[in-house]
Each structure stands twice: as C-alpha cells, then as structure tokens.
Amino acid sequence: MGSGNGAVRRQGVPADLARSWLLVNATQPDLITQAVRSSADAVVLDIEDAVDPSRKAEARDYVAAWLREEGNVAWVRINDYTTPFWRDDLEALRGAPGLLGVMLAKTESPEQITATHQILGGELPIVALVESALGIEDAALIARAPGAFRLAFGSGDFRRDTGMSADREAMAYPRARLVVASRAAGLPGPIDGPTVGESHPILREQSGITVMMGMTGKLCLSSDQTPVVNEVISPTxxxxxxxxxxxxxxxxxxxxxxxxxxxxxxxxxxxxxxxxxxxxxxxxxxx
Structure with missing residues (x-):
C-alpha cells in the first residue's frame, strides 16, 4: 500500500479542467497503483458501486490509510446520502491529507451536498454524481449548493431509473440539463458518464458526443481509456x-x-x- 509501491499521484491538470476521471475499485491495490501512474487527469477511488456491502468497511479503512501516506492523493467516490455508509465514509476520510475531494454518488438534492460539505469541514470540493430522474430535474439546485464543484452524469443508473436507451438522442436531454445547470451556477463543464467495453473507436465516438454536448470531462472505467478521452476532449x-x-x-x-x-x-x-x-x-x- 502507498508510496512503498510507488503509488504516488502526480500533480497535473487542475480539477476544474480535468478531462478523464478514472474510477478505481478501492479493494484492488494493484489497480490503484496502475491508476496513479496512468494518464488520468483525476483518479477516483471507488468505495461505492465497485465494492460489495460486506467489504465497505474494509475498503473505507484502506482508502483512508492510503490517503494518509505521504505523496498519495486522490478523489474518493463515497456512498450516497441515503445509505448507512455515507456518514461513516465521511468520518473516516475527514482530515486525510491526500483527499482532494469526494464524488457523492446518487445525488438528488442540494441538501445532500450541503450536509456532505459540512461534515468534511466546509473546504473540500464535491463532485455531485447525478444518476436519477429526480437528480436531473433538480440539477440547477444541486449545482448551486455550497461545496458543489462539478456535476457528473451517472448515465447507467439514470437509464435504469428511467428506462431510456443509451442512444445519443435519448441522452441529449439529461446531458443538456447538466450543462445548462453548470453554466448557470458558474461551475466548470460537467463530467459525462463512462463508456462500457474495450472498443476504443466506440470510446472515441462517445467522447466526441461528450464534447458536442458541452461537457468537459468523462468518467473512465480503465486506465487505457484515459489517453483517448484526454485526446478527444482537448482542443485540436x-x-x-x-x-x-x-x-x-x-x-x-x-x-x-x-x-x-x-x-x-x-x-x-x-x-x-x-x-x-x-x-x-x-x-x-x-x-
């Protein structure tokens, strides 16, 4: 764990401009080491969807310890406000010197951002991961909540919630809502949902849609997706x-x-x- 394995996160692109946001299963140290050595603009240690409920405490403790080792820095995707894990996640992470900010899963109201912000001491930025119809409809309020730093689109859970398809036409509305809400609140452009699968041509095409819609970042599920996302989202x-x-x-x-x-x-x-x-x-x- 940590700097002994060379897992020291380089400082690079500012988070407000970060293009590739790499989600990493926090129970797999080898993947964390690979992630922090990758071309990802932002590494997000995932203690939410990637972790079985039976291993939540283990993952949380590991991440909290990793972030307290010299040189280790990352974001953390925490469990959503409605779960029994939310407060425990924040209590464990609060004060960790390597914590850059948190990504709040399944954000549905500004109050969830405010409460998270307060427990973390009122200083760290929060990426609101919007993953439901209710969250999309309240995106403008969420974007204005104290502590809100960027919005992100949990496209897979959104489709499950609404029954909408993954077609670009179907996803244009929620993407546009996040873009408009971000601009109105003075936030950086939102972070698009991930591309599932290993096809780089499909990833390139979908990253192009991200740019076309006015989004300025994209969630990534593997290290090899990050250079493609970085290239497509950068100006030519x-x-x-x-x-x-x-x-x-x-x-x-x-x-x-x-x-x-x-x-x-x-x-x-x-x-x-x-x-x-x-x-x-x-x-x-x-x-």
Whole structure:
C-alpha cells in the first residue's frame, strides 16, 4: 500500500479542467497503483458501486490509510446520502491529507451536498454524481449548493431509473440539463458518464458526443481509456493554431473590436488557449 509501491499521484491538470476521471475499485491495490501512474487527469477511488456491502468497511479503512501516506492523493467516490455508509465514509476520510475531494454518488438534492460539505469541514470540493430522474430535474439546485464543484452524469443508473436507451438522442436531454445547470451556477463543464467495453473507436465516438454536448470531462472505467478521452476532449492543434493567430491579429490591431463577431471569437480564442496551455497542446507553427 502507498508510496512503498510507488503509488504516488502526480500533480497535473487542475480539477476544474480535468478531462478523464478514472474510477478505481478501492479493494484492488494493484489497480490503484496502475491508476496513479496512468494518464488520468483525476483518479477516483471507488468505495461505492465497485465494492460489495460486506467489504465497505474494509475498503473505507484502506482508502483512508492510503490517503494518509505521504505523496498519495486522490478523489474518493463515497456512498450516497441515503445509505448507512455515507456518514461513516465521511468520518473516516475527514482530515486525510491526500483527499482532494469526494464524488457523492446518487445525488438528488442540494441538501445532500450541503450536509456532505459540512461534515468534511466546509473546504473540500464535491463532485455531485447525478444518476436519477429526480437528480436531473433538480440539477440547477444541486449545482448551486455550497461545496458543489462539478456535476457528473451517472448515465447507467439514470437509464435504469428511467428506462431510456443509451442512444445519443435519448441522452441529449439529461446531458443538456447538466450543462445548462453548470453554466448557470458558474461551475466548470460537467463530467459525462463512462463508456462500457474495450472498443476504443466506440470510446472515441462517445467522447466526441461528450464534447458536442458541452461537457468537459468523462468518467473512465480503465486506465487505457484515459489517453483517448484526454485526446478527444482537448482542443485540436487546428483549434489552437486558429486561436493563436486570432489573438496575435487582435493584439496587432490594438485590440480594436471591428464588428459584433469579434467578442465571441475573442472569448473562444482565449478559452482555447487556456486549455491548450493546461493540456500542452501546441499550434502547428510552434514546431
């Protein structure tokens, strides 16, 4: 366990920009070691769905101890507010120096975020994992709750709750709700649900839908999914080249706005360049 196995999490992309959020079964130390060495922007140790109820206490204690070892940092997906495990999870994790924040499973109300935030001391960020019809309908309220940092889409449980299919058309509504709620609350873009299976072409296609819908992160179920997600969600070198050229031209003409299209393009260019810097994406002329 911990730094003795080289399981030290590197500091990298800020969590508000994190693209790949890798869920890791907290009862499998080898997977944790693999995860923290992967290209994932954020590692999330899972003590919720990935863990049988009979092993919840074991997983919780292991994660709490791991996060107290020097150099180990990660997020933790905790059990939902309505379960008997929720408070025990928070009590065990509170004060762990390596805890970056928690992902609250099956979030359905702002009060659940507020209570979680308070028990953790009112400082750590909370990713609200929205997985039901009720959660989607109250997404705007959840996004405004104290402690809410980003929204995430629990697409599999949402489909089970509603009977909706996985088609992009069927999933457009819940995704759009999360995107609009996040923007209205001033949060970073939401995190999309995971792609199940080992097909990278399907993962690439579904990550493209994530971007198309305005989401800026995606849950991952294995380390080998993370580079694909990172690539698709990052701005392309073509985008970066355009943004760089636009900003150079804007500066050269004394930052004079010529027409109504300049300000939207300026905002887009600045956003692309900020992401390019965070993700180390270079324009073509930088070679």
């Amino acid at each position: 070198r073509t985008d970066v080249s355009w943004a760089s050229s636009f900003l150079q031209d804007f500066t050269a003409r004394g930052e004079i706005v010529r027409d109504g299209s300049d300000l939207p393009r300026l905002g887009r260019a600045r956003k692309i360049m900020a992401l390019a810097e965070a993700f180390n994406v270079k324009p073509f002329d930088a070679e």
